Amino acid sequence: MRSLSLLLLLGVAVHAQIRVSVEAPAGFQPLPSFYSLGVTNPGEPLDVRLRVKNEGGVSVTLPTVEASGAGFSVLDIPVPLSLAPGAEVSLRVRFLPPEEGSYSASLLAGGSAYLLYATARAGVSLACEEDGNLAPIPSGGVIDFGPALVFRTVERRCRLQNRLNTPLTVGRVEADRAFVDGPVLPVQLAPGQEVLLRISMTAPAPGSAIGSLRVDGRTFLLRLTGVVPLPSGTILPEHETLVSGEQVKIRLAVAAAGTLQLEFYPDGGHPDDPAVRFPGGRSARFTVPAGDAAARFGTSDFIVLQTGTLSGRILLRVTTAQGEAMREFRTAPARVVLDQAEAARVGDTLVLSFAGFDNTRSSPSVRFRFADRAGNALGEPLLIQPEREWRSYYASGAMGGMFSVKAVFPVWGDASLVGSVTVEFANGVGQTSTSRLPIR
Amino acid sequence: MRRRALLFFLLVCAGRGGIQAPRVGYWRDAQNRMRALEGVARSFIPGPVLRENALALAWYGGGGWLRTSGILERLDESGATVDRYPLGPGEVRLAPNAAWLVDEGAIVRWTGSALQYEYAVDPQEFALPQFPLADEVESAEPMGPGWWHLRAGGRSHALRTTPGREALFVMPDPEDNDAQP
Numbered sequence: 001m002r003s004l005s006l007l008l009l010l011g012v013a014v015h016a017q018i019r020v021s022v023e024a025p026a027g028f029q030p031l032p033s034f035y036s037l038g039v040t041n042p043g044e045p046l047d048v049r050l051r052v053k054n055e056g057g058v059s060v061t062l063p064t065v066e067a068s069g070a071g072f073s074v075l076d077i078p079v080p081l082s083l084a085p086g087a088e089v090s091l092r093v094r095f096l097p098p099e100e101g102s103y104s105a106s107l108l109a110g111g112s113a114y115l116l117y118a119t120a121r122a123g124v125s126l127a128c129e130e131d132g133n134l135a136p137i138p139s140g141g142v143i144d145f146g147p148a149l150v151f152r153t154v155e156r157r158c159r160l161q162n163r164l165n166t167p168l169t170v171g172r173v174e175a176d177r178a179f180v181d182g183p184v185l186p187v188q189l190a191p192g193q194e195v196l197l198r199i200s201m202t203a204p205a206p207g208s209a210i211g212s213l214r215v216d217g218r219t220f221l222l223r224l225t226g227v228v229p230l231p232s233g234t235i236l237p238e239h240e241t242l243v244s245g246e247q248v249k250i251r252l253a254v255a256a257a258g259t260l261q262l263e264f265y266p267d268g269g270h271p272d273d274p275a276v277r278f279p280g281g282r283s284a285r286f287t288v289p290a291g292d293a294a295a296r297f298g299t300s301d302f303i304v305l306q307t308g309t310l311s312g313r314i315l316l317r318v319t320t321a322q323g324e325a326m327r328e329f330r331t332a333p334a335r336v337v338l339d340q341a342e343a344a345r346v347g348d349t350l351v352l353s354f355a356g357f358d359n360t361r362s363s364p365s366v367r368f369r370f371a372d373r374a375g376n377a378l379g380e381p382l383l384i385q386p387e388r389e390w391r392s393y394y395a396s397g398a399m400g401g402m403f404s405v406k407a408v409f410p411v412w413g414d415a416s417l418v419g420s421v422t423v424e425f426a427n428g429v430g431q432t433s434t435s436r437l438p439i440r
Numbered sequence: 441m442r443r444r445a446l447l448f449f450l451l452v453c454a455g456r457g458g459i460q461a462p463r464v465g466y467w468r469d470a471q472n473r474m475r476a477l478e479g480v481a482r483s484f485i486p487g488p489v490l491r492e493n494a495l496a497l498a499w500y501g502g503g504g505w506l507r508t509s510g511i512l513e514r515l516d517e518s519g520a521t522v523d524r525y526p527l528g529p530g531e532v533r534l535a536p537n538a539a540w541l542v543d544e545g546a547i548v549r550w551t552g553s554a555l556q557y558e559y560a561v562d563p564q565e566f567a568l569p570q571f572p573l574a575d576e577v578e579s580a581e582p583m584g585p586g587w588w589h590l591r592a593g594g595r596s597h598a599l600r601t602t603p604g605r606e607a608l609f610v611m612p613d614p615e616d617n618d619a620q621p
Contacts, residue, residue: 247482247610275483279595279612299593304610309483339462339480355462355480386459393459399478399485404462 465584
């Protein structure tokens with residue numbers, strides 16, 4: 001057995017007013033005299049969070065914090081540690097064993113002695129998906145499910161991993177206050193192999209819900225914050241009806257910091273439109289100054305939403321520690337929108353160029369009406385319906401419904417007689433016509 | 441004799457890029473990386489990184505300038521480098537076809553086929569338009585015909601300067617830009 005002395009030195013006169021507690025599934029509990037941190041792999045940290053509180057009536061200064069010996073260390077503690085009456089500070093005790101074995105450490109706090117012990121044994125590791133990456137969860141660590149509406153089930157996808165050089169067998173996976181969907185047990189993992197673990201939690205009431213996951217003696221905390229629906233007036237767009245191709249300010253009437261998320265469901269099964277977004281992407285964090293009731297995105301009291309160039313449903317979801325609100329907006333199918341239209345003469349050729357979008361992502365027909373310098377029509381309108389070209393363009397990975405079109409008209413005769421052109425784009429919703437474009 | 445114009449042929453695609461994704465132009469992000477800006481007004485999509493270490497960028501549609509460490513590059517309409525000029529550390533002001541080396545009192549002019557060193561400087565050629573957010577603008581660079589990229593308050597804006605269509609828009613941050621919120 002390895003041993004280590006881990007000392008939190010306190011003035012003898014103040015030891016009675018210091019209370020040490022440890023984070024457990026049911027919240028912070030008084031640290032018992034003998035406390036097992038649990039099991040971890042050699043080389044993998046196992047953290048426990050302690051809370052040191054001054055429950056006396058006078059300030060206390062802890063002059064030093066000492067940790068010595070292999071395996072245990074104290075993290076996150078300011079030195080010297082001053083605690084006003086009623087104040088508390090969190091710190092972590094980290095167990096990072098170099099090799100397999102049983103370890104222990106003594107902790108002296110406020111004149112009381114505690115014995116911490118832990119085991120290093122080769123076993124399975126846990127990692128959970130987070131923002132598209134796999135984040136390792138150390139033994140004793142927290143799998144955070146974030147805030148969610150009361151009674152809504154939230155799932156986290158995790159992986160049991162064998163990071164060792166020898167095969168491993170996982171024999172037991174249990175959860176408290178959560179549901180785990182995983183492989184049939186026991187399951188053997190070859191070196192480098194991993195299996196999926198789906199962990200679901202439901203908050204039965206507002207506030208923090210804590211559960212635990214135990215995998216062959218290793219314990220992980222599960223944390224979910226139950227929230228209630230926020231008032232319907234939480235999400236406040238600049239105007240009520242959103243249309244495609246606009247940038248609209250969104251304000252939030254909330255009293256707590258949180259996250260604003262966006263989901264987009266394009267009509268017609270079209271591919272996603274990357275232009276539907278906030279400036280930083282599809283998620284934005286906001287703060288709320290103390291005493292205020294409006295979100296701040298950085299220094300601004302609004303965030304700009306781009307509605308993109310496809311019709312569909314835009315779902316905004318606000319989540320704070322106090323509650324959640326959702327609001328759905330519909331961008332309706334619309335006529336083609338032209339953002340740019342130009343006509344130029346290059347020698348005996350007329351070059352017309354247009355940029356815009358068709359939020360129905362169809363194959364608009366295009367009608368050209370040429371006129372002479374006096375405005376008189378030059379022949380019949382030319383109608384084209386380049387369906388093959390539209391299909392080819394959209395199949396090439398087009399972005400939403402946006403496009404730029406260049407039409408080239410070689411002219412037989414005197415091209416300078418052509419003075420202007422009017423162009424109409426027509427989709428299933430209607431027609432969009434340019435003004436008379438002078439040919440420059 | 442009055443000649444008549446006769447329209448007889450139309451090309452919309454035919455391998456000449458008749459229908460394409462619209463592009464506003466090229467711009468320089470907060471990490472000094474050159475990117476394309478795809479889209480139309482109010483529907484912008486920042487493109488992937490094209491060049492690193494872009495200390496200044498001016499894009500005018502048919503070509504432009506890119507200043508990197510110690511080099512001034514002339515770009516063609518595709519954004520490719522067609523010529524280079526070694527630069528000192530001094531201030532450089534950019535115009536569609538000329539770069540004013542302020543400390544040297546000279547300009548480097550793009551003739552259409554080569555860079556040419558000249559001593560006659562007309563400051564009017566390098567005059568900047570009046571910008572909104574004037575007090576906050578940290579940088580202003582042309583990024584396409586009728587478009588400027590303004591950086592103000594740590595955020596990017598697209599300024600349209602096309603006569604009659606002047607407007608200021610918010611420019612989204614690149615999705616791969618981990619340095620921005």
